[in-house]
Amino acid sequence: MRLLAVVLLAALVLAPSVAAKDAEPIYKTIEAKHFTRVEGVELSPAFTDYLYAELRNELAKTKMFTQVIGEGEAVEDADAANSVVVEGVITEYKKGNRAADAIIGYGVGARSIKLDVNVTRRSDHKDLSAIKVHVKTSPRWNEEVMAKAAAHEIAHEIKKGLKEKAKG
Amino acid sequence: MGSHRGVFMLAAIVLACALTALNVLADEPKPTPENTIHVQLAAPVPPQRFPKPAKFFVSEVIDRSGNPQPMLVLRNKGGVFLDRQPVQIVRESIEQSLKTADLLAADAASADLVLQIYVFHFGLAQGSGLDYFGKVEFSVMVKNLKTEESQQIQAAGTCIANAAVLKKNIQKNVQANIEGALEDAVRNLVRGTQLREAVASLLKNSASAPATAPSGGVAFERGDRQSELVFTPGFQTR
Numbered sequence: 001m002r003l004l005a006v007v008l009l010a011a012l013v014l015a016p017s018v019a020a021k022d023a024e025p026i027y028k029t030i031e032a033k034h035f036t037r038v039e040g041v042e043l044s045p046a047f048t049d050y051l052y053a054e055l056r057n058e059l060a061k062t063k064m065f066t067q068v069i070g071e072g073e074a075v076e077d078a079d080a081a082n083s084v085v086v087e088g089v090i091t092e093y094k095k096g097n098r099a100a101d102a103i104i105g106y107g108v109g110a111r112s113i114k115l116d117v118n119v120t121r122r123s124d125h126k127d128l129s130a131i132k133v134h135v136k137t138s139p140r141w142n143e144e145v146m147a148k149a150a151a152h153e154i155a156h157e158i159k160k161g162l163k164e165k166a167k168g
Numbered sequence: 169m170g171s172h173r174g175v176f177m178l179a180a181i182v183l184a185c186a187l188t189a190l191n192v193l194a195d196e197p198k199p200t201p202e203n204t205i206h207v208q209l210a211a212p213v214p215p216q217r218f219p220k221p222a223k224f225f226v227s228e229v230i231d232r233s234g235n236p237q238p239m240l241v242l243r244n245k246g247g248v249f250l251d252r253q254p255v256q257i258v259r260e261s262i263e264q265s266l267k268t269a270d271l272l273a274a275d276a277a278s279a280d281l282v283l284q285i286y287v288f289h290f291g292l293a294q295g296s297g298l299d300y301f302g303k304v305e306f307s308v309m310v311k312n313l314k315t316e317e318s319q320q321i322q323a324a325g326t327c328i329a330n331a332a333v334l335k336k337n338i339q340k341n342v343q344a345n346i347e348g349a350l351e352d353a354v355r356n357l358v359r360g361t362q363l364r365e366a367v368a369s370l371l372k373n374s375a376s377a378p379a380t381a382p383s384g385g386v387a388f389e390r391g392d393r394q395s396e397l398v399f400t401p402g403f404q405t406r
Contacts, residue, residue, distance in 0.1 A: 046294055050301060053326035070325065070356045074216050074364055144296035 026166055029075050029083040030065040031122070032056050035115065037090040043143060051147040055086070058155035064162060075122060083122040086158065088115050096139030110136040113146055117154055119161065129161035197240065197247025204249045205241075205343040207257055209351055213265040215358035220371050224266050225279035229255040232286045241291040241342060245335050248342050254290035258306060261354050276313065281370060284309040291346060295328070300341055302327040302349035308357060312370040319370060321362035325353025 034052050037043065052071070060068045065084075069075070075083050092114040100109025112135065119129040135150045197203065231238060231254065242248040250257070262285070266272040273279035288305045295301030304325045311318040327348030332338045357363060 049293070049303065049324075049326065050295065053301060053303075053328050056326070057328045069359075070352055072360045072362055073356060074359055074361050142296065144294065144301075145298070148296050148298070 025064055025066045026162065027065045027082055027084055028079040029067045029069050029122075030059055031069050031071065031073065031075070031083070031085045032059060033071045033085065033087045035088040035090055038092075041090050041093045042095070043090065043093055047143045047147055050144050051151060054148050054151035055154060058151045059086070059158070062155055062159040064159055080123040081121070084128060084162070085120050085122050086117060086154075087120070088117040088154070090115050098139045101139050107136060109139060111139045111141070111146060112136045113150055115150060115154065117157070119158055128165055129158060131157040131161065133157065197243060197249075199239070199247070199249040203246050203339065204251050205339055205346075206251050207343060207346050207350065209261045209264060209354065210347060212261075212268040213351060213355045213358055215265060215269045215271055216360075216364060218364060218367050220367065222271065222280040222367050222371060223273035223278065224271055225273040225276045225282050226259055226263055226266075227276055227282045227284050229259045229285040229287065231255050232288050233290060235291075238290065241346065242338070245338055248339055250291075250346075254287055255285075257350065258285060258287055258290065258304070261350055262357065265354050265358050280312070281367065282311045282313055284311065290350075292342065297331075299331050300329045300345045302329065302342075302345035304346070304349040304353035306353065306357075308363075310363070310366045310370060315370070317370055319366040321357070321360070321366055323353050323357035323360060323362075325349045325351065325356055327352060 032052060032055050034048050037048070056068050056070070059065060090113060092112070094112045096111035097109035102109075115133045115135075117129075117131040117133060118127060119131070120127055131154065133150060133153050135146060135153055137146045137149055233254070238254050239250045239252075240247055241250060262283070263272055276282050286307045286309070288307065289303050290305075291302070293301050293303040302325075305323070307320055307322050309318050309320050325348075327345050329341045329345035329348070332341045
């Protein structure tokens, strides 16, 4: 009985650490590009810079890529087949309504952004994943908080899409 | 009576203005050894291999940020200052990185290409408020002194670090953040496709320019992308 308890305790202690062990990176590099925006999207120019920085930060956290490179950086020819590029377009932005958010709530008057993201292989520009992201935040928070949420969502979706692709 | 009241009102306004100005001056952070950080690359960034080996010389680094206090990177909590001008930090970082691959020329005369750098942003930029957003942005005018041709390229680096509450941690995080952004920007420059294309284009033109000049020699260009020139009868190859 005592032995069983010890084994059970050891399993409980070891299981999370084994589960938390990160998988090996699948791709050599990922290049994130600055997202473009369709006409009519009224966001500050600083937003695109922040989204780019935050997306690179979030992509690094996925641990699927050996290196997250900046826009326009060269990749060795040998690594090109195992490298991907992320491009995106901001298709819609609604700045929300503070009064509606405060009085009604439940997502009414929320600030929202819609993005179309494409992941392609660097060597042959083959589409690996096409993602549509829709993020809602409170209108009381600034644009950068929304960029943070959007970047997190994009990185999560890219990880999911590429893992499925790798499984075949 | 009315004029007395007016004078009192005026005096009160002047006093309020003077006190506000003094208060603002008192809040203005001053650089001290405790709130000054030393920003440098943790390790030089190894540049890419160019199809044609070239030597670079950094001629000028010009601040175009329009920031009246370029060394003040954070105003809150007593301020955080840089120990050197951003232009100096950028110059050192680029020179250091070029030197590692033996791509740095001693002077402009011995260089194949001269770099003139315009710094547009160095330090922290507006973030979400939950973290520090470091940004280093500059453009580089790559010039071939022999052909007088030039090309402009852009380089930018970003870094996001956690915010902090304690003054010591704020300084540590801000320093790590700016160093990260600087490294990213230098990598974006020295490993960027823009520089590779500029070098290829400017040196191609410089290689083809003397082809018409040499006396008595016949120059021809091989059809490959390296545009290798062979001169006869001097057998000068490049």
